[in-house]
Amino acid sequence: MKEAVRVGIISLGCAKNLVDTEIMLGHLDRHGCEYVLEPGEADVIVINTCGFIGPAREESIETILETAELKKTGRLRRLVVAGCMVQRYREQLQANLPEVDAFIGLDELPKVIESTGLGSPTESETPIPTGPSRSLYDHLAPRHLATPSWTAYLKIAEGCDHTCSFCAIPSFRGAFRSRTEDDLVAEAERLAQAGVRELNLIAQDTSHYGRDRGETDGLPRLLRALNDVEQLHWIRVHYLYPNTVTGGLIDAMAELPKVVDYVDMPLQHADAAVLSRMLRGGSAESHLKLLQRFRNRMADPAMRTTLIVGFPGETDAEFDHLMDFVREVRFDHVGVFTYSHEEDTSAHRLKDDVPQDLMDERRAAVMELQAGIVNDRNRDRVGRTVEVLVEGEHPETEFLLTGRTAGQSQDVDGQVLINDGMGEPGSFVQVELTDAAGYDLVGRIVSGTDRSPETP
Numbered sequence: 001m002k003e004a005v006r007v008g009i010i011s012l013g014c015a016k017n018l019v020d021t022e023i024m025l026g027h028l029d030r031h032g033c034e035y036v037l038e039p040g041e042a043d044v045i046v047i048n049t050c051g052f053i054g055p056a057r058e059e060s061i062e063t064i065l066e067t068a069e070l071k072k073t074g075r076l077r078r079l080v081v082a083g084c085m086v087q088r089y090r091e092q093l094q095a096n097l098p099e100v101d102a103f104i105g106l107d108e109l110p111k112v113i114e115s116t117g118l119g120s121p122t123e124s125e126t127p128i129p130t131g132p133s134r135s136l137y138d139h140l141a142p143r144h145l146a147t148p149s150w151t152a153y154l155k156i157a158e159g160c161d162h163t164c165s166f167c168a169i170p171s172f173r174g175a176f177r178s179r180t181e182d183d184l185v186a187e188a189e190r191l192a193q194a195g196v197r198e199l200n201l202i203a204q205d206t207s208h209y210g211r212d213r214g215e216t217d218g219l220p221r222l223l224r225a226l227n228d229v230e231q232l233h234w235i236r237v238h239y240l241y242p243n244t245v246t247g248g249l250i251d252a253m254a255e256l257p258k259v260v261d262y263v264d265m266p267l268q269h270a271d272a273a274v275l276s277r278m279l280r281g282g283s284a285e286s287h288l289k290l291l292q293r294f295r296n297r298m299a300d301p302a303m304r305t306t307l308i309v310g311f312p313g314e315t316d317a318e319f320d321h322l323m324d325f326v327r328e329v330r331f332d333h334v335g336v337f338t339y340s341h342e343e344d345t346s347a348h349r350l351k352d353d354v355p356q357d358l359m360d361e362r363r364a365a366v367m368e369l370q371a372g373i374v375n376d377r378n379r380d381r382v383g384r385t386v387e388v389l390v391e392g393e394h395p396e397t398e399f400l401l402t403g404r405t406a407g408q409s410q411d412v413d414g415q416v417l418i419n420d421g422m423g424e425p426g427s428f429v430q431v432e433l434t435d436a437a438g439y440d441l442v443g444r445i446v447s448g449t450d451r452s453p454e455t456p
């Protein structure tokens, strides 16, 4: 009998890229390949790259070069590189990485079959798509979840129509295009039937959903439709953009029982002059007003943002303004990036004048401030009983379970360490919070909830 081809997959970058990886896995499933976790055991490895900013590209290149070594030391026969970095830099990569056997851009995901040598090579005659990505997957695309079976991302749109001056994403991910509501509900239903209880909505800008079709209430309508998908328990919305958040969206997020009180809005900065140079607009005052509107409608929403320090021309005073803003909002989760001077962006014309060590210092200062805030926020929660999604045994000790509250999204936020009680992975339980440990919470299970996977 012919031996199955063993395939290893390395997915770099964000959750949006992970969904693309899952679609490639879905195509591979149809060809009966066998997956291996250990790269040394793979015949073929597919690396889905991130091309967003310099450090992400460096990580992608290092991963490619390290993996290519397995052609000499392991059983690797083919190395395939896919994703954002290919879409953005295909020609340079082809010229400089002879160790790579095939490149797959964002619009060619099904090509993973022929690229890995599993299918007919005829498709290789199809012209290579050039320019920004234009494709949009739908619920008919095969998808093999790489997340635990109870959680999944739902990519509601592709591309971006904003022109943030630091961001190259629209130049390769293309213009914003929304999937249809029916298509998204069909995918959500299929995921729920397969056991998914927590759905995380993602896009470059989720609150823009439907605007490419002229709809201004697209996201609230979609949320109402997804709220009716029976087996779903939590729906979390990521990546809101301040200018496209409407009163109707805030109402829907606050009112719909399955949509969790989680406000993720990448604000990037809070100083009006920096925001203007970023071509985003707004100010600390407008941000505060908007976040307060969520707080007026939700009891204690978890709030997440991402920020950029060291944008060209960022003065000490502008940075201090950002620190004051972080102090005032008291976010639950903050990600901080140092500015990356990217070609294909309008900020590339500005002088990249904040030295890297000063950017690093500013990043560390925000993170230190935020660590204290999170600690205080988590301490305030001790004594409460909250719903927790159990995720399984702690990787370092069998005496702890880990889980997440509705205010903690997977991979990016903290978690709950459960030191007393039992709960099946993927089930929802009530946990009394007994302590705070840095970014994490500690608690004990006091009871199950009605809508666990076993009792839909």
Ligand code: SF4
Residues within 6 Å of the ligand: 160, 161, 162, 163, 164, 167, 168, 169, 170, 204, 205, 241
């Ligand atoms: S909203 Fe701005 S930062 Fe986000 S993907 Fe679009 S252009 Fe880039």
